[in-house]
Amino acid sequence: MSIDDQHDLYERLDRAVGSITPPAAPVDRAMRRGRGIRLRRRSAVAAGVAAVVAAGVIAVPALRHDASENPAAPRYTATVQPPGPHSPPGLIASGMVNGQRWQMTVSKPGAGGAGPGQQFALASGPAFGPDGLSSSSPPLAPDSTDPVSFNATSSGPSQAQFGAVRADVSYIRVRLGNGILLTLHPVKVWGVREVAFAVPVGAAITEATAYSRHGVIATAIPFNYPGGIATFNAWLRPGQHGLSRAMGLIGTGRVSGQAWSVTAYLGPWGICLEGGAPGTNAGGCVPTTSSLGTSLLFRSAGTPGVAGGTASASVARVVAYPSGGAPVQVRPVTVGPQKFFSFPLPDGSKAVRWKAYDSSGNVVASGTSRLPGS
């Protein structure tokens, strides 16, 4: 090959590949995939990874699946079984959803690249779609008050519920909306007693009851986000009653050219808010059995964003001061025994200050919310 050939080929190649414009680097996605690869290498669990939804008591960052994803069929099957003697390390439980296999695994805290004080949780298997789901969060740990500290996560057509179990719990019975009864036996994973189960996204979970050797400890009736995942919040001891069920729209409007709304749901689970612009729904729950004072409950990170909270009976108006936007004044809306407020946040608003006033103009509560990293 002559020098001219080489030069000509170089110039042609350079023009050809230089003519495409790569999009922005998908760094976060690559890192998520990378974490999954690392976890699979270490736990020998087959499946890929994607994003995670860590639904705790307060924040539920992604509540609904996209419309393109299938809601739970009215008829479905779900099974669960504890790890066997030859199961990979870190396996909490496995089973089938609609005949498709699933397994829930956690990495050793601080290992596998999770970093100090962190642990990977991996939902994998065909039931969770081709990518599965991986997340990094503080290691699972039992709660002193709740028998089970359930976390929720979803991927593809299924949702997983997993969490740490208090020492006095012998087993947990979970009743699903179609009558299926799952019995969860805690297993020690990396020194912590844990359970997990999976059901289709959108399938109602009716209740979970924790049993000790002597009988019922407590029952949790989760809040099932419409078409989405369930979140366990309040655990009720035998004879204890929660809030009566009620729901209502507490805010709606348009911001940055998009419609937004926030809805409050009260019931035996406590108080949950859900809302946002289409496709960016978020929400939060508080495990309470009575009315709450004034506080911001959730804030969506979507664009545009929304925020919502509970207000004490004396609150007459709430003024929000979003960064990069004009102040917004809203009046509380009552749903059941509780007052609520919500307000929109314009595009690019990283932080918001808010103040709640009574009818005399006195500030009764205030706060500031910042998005992580702002």
Add this chain to the structure above:
Amino acid sequence: MSAQLDEEFRDFMHGRWPAMVRLAYALTGDQGHAEDVAQAAFARAYASWPKVKRTENPEAYVRRIVINENRNRFRRQRVAERLTEAPPESGCADTTRQYDERSALIAALQRLGPRQRAVVVLRYWLGLTEAEAAAELNCSVGTVKSQASRALATLRQSAELVDGGFQ
């Protein structure tokens, strides 16, 4: 992984992403595949980032993964993708000379096997020496020479390139 390592990886990926997508495009001939391959390569690099960053040349490491990812993709899709004399669909007419040139070269490259394609891209676009290309492809210098020779012979026979002046 520590926040500092994450930040280092972010900087690295932001900096090298366009180059890796272009490399993958030269290898795959399709921008969508190229982005998939590049992303998969960076994911693998992140999975071993503490080790990768300690290597003498992290970029070369990722480049190797891109080449391997493409080879694996080719293996997986060998049956699904059949090379034809002419593109199966004509698409919209594009009158720009740049587009014609790009199409011709990319089409000609796609007629090469994945290893020959990689040799051409490494040697004649990235300008690697035969020894460097051999190291990245995990083969001997002799193999690089022979693959390059065959690849160039094929390219010289490509009607698109001959018409465009490469002979």
